[in-house]
Amino acid sequence: MKALVYRGPGQKAWEDVPDATILHSTDAVVRVDTTTICGTDLHILKGDVPAVTEGRILGHEGVGTIVEVGSAVSAFEVGDRVIISCVSACGSCSYCHQGLYAHCLAEEGAPGIGWILGHLIDGTQAELVRIPFADNSLYAVPEGVSTKPR
8 A cells, every 4th residue: 555654854755565454353444535734743744753763654633434343343344434533542441431532541552642643553644544442543424524635
């Protein structure tokens, strides 16, 4: 698949990389219809976020269609159109129970950091993206809402 890959401060490249795949039973793989670039991405590109290492696929927001779900995913199925949250949340830790998803203690990435896409794991500026904790990190696109950019 094609993806926008961080190659160090001030350097990015549109590259062929392996397709995103299910790694955990709570994952989904989403075919990205559209993604965004926000201020955080610009800080990463400037080298202001040292946790983002060379080779990381950028992006942490997007909209797309689910192409695969892990065996533990119950809220979504293949073909569902979804909004990808910039924060991944397990839904079961003490912070998630308080609605403080950005402080999720799940072991994916780093406990206490909900923003992992395009930061600690590969992100959304790609044809496909793996979404951890899909039941809690994806939101259904309402019927009648277009996911195509204008």
